[in-house]
Amino acid sequence: MSLANYFEKEDVNDVDVIIVGAGLTGLATAYNILRRKPTLDVLIVEGTDKAGGRVLSHGCSKYYYVSHLQNHVTRLLQTLNIKTCSRENANARRRLFFTKRGPVNKLPTYIAAEVRYFLQTIQENCLNSRFKTYTNDEITSELATTSVDQLLKKLLFLSYARSICSSLIYSTCGMRDLSKVSALWTLVMLNGAGGLIDRLKATTGDETRYFVQVVIIYS
Numbered sequence: 001m002s003l004a005n006y007f008e009k010e011d012v013n014d015v016d017v018i019i020v021g022a023g024l025t026g027l028a029t030a031y032n033i034l035r036r037k038p039t040l041d042v043l044i045v046e047g048t049d050k051a052g053g054r055v056l057s058h059g060c061s062k063y064y065y066v067s068h069l070q071n072h073v074t075r076l077l078q079t080l081n082i083k084t085c086s087r088e089n090a091n092a093r094r095r096l097f098f099t100k101r102g103p104v105n106k107l108p109t110y111i112a113a114e115v116r117y118f119l120q121t122i123q124e125n126c127l128n129s130r131f132k133t134y135t136n137d138e139i140t141s142e143l144a145t146t147s148v149d150q151l152l153k154k155l156l157f158l159s160y161a162r163s164i165c166s167s168l169i170y171s172t173c174g175m176r177d178l179s180k181v182s183a184l185w186t187l188v189m190l191n192g193a194g195g196l197i198d199r200l201k202a203t204t205g206d207e208t209r210y211f212v213q214v215v216i217i218y219s
Contacts, residue, residue: 022046
């Protein structure tokens with residue numbers, strides 16, 4: 001066989017779809033693809049020895065995962081028949097808010113005003129219909145190249161207010177380095193979560209929370 005014929009021969013190891021990452025999104029994508037076209041060969045590439053990402057594949061996680069306010073995730077877990085267990089957060093009304101400077105007991109009026117302005121601005125903008133998905137226009141193009149850290153500096157003058165709002169945004173997405181998080185991605189994520197306020201209720205203020213109990217992976 002000549003070298004040219006060798007490369008023309010069909011690779012028997014080819015697959016129709018390759019999904020990178022066996023987290024909840026990757027597994028859900030594979031599930032929906034195979035549900036619609038079960039004859040396709042789907043390969044999921046995962047760099048660790050665990051599937052499910054933040055959804056642990058054993059027992060009942062001690063870490064809070066999701067709230068009933070997150071309609072899309074709740075509906076997805078129900079569709080995939082993933083077992084969950086609900087728990088009450090007994091300490092919900094005794095919460096302390098911490099920043100890099102320590103616990104916050106009572107904010108000065110001028111700092112509270114900036115924090116309130118930021119929350120209202122993000123809440124109003126993230127619910128805009130253009131952020132239901134990724135669209136390509138002048139505004140979204142600028143937001144795509146703007147980090148959340150840069151956005152905070154544009155909207156807030158006081159560093160203490162920026163520190164508090166950084167902590168709030170971190171609690172909504174789990175990304176600590178906001179200089180590497182796109183402002184556009186954040187707004188789209190918050191739109192899907194029902195807005196910044198609902199997302200904060202889900203991650204910091206909701207008394208009723210539920211945890212993923214078990215994930216069953218079928219091969």
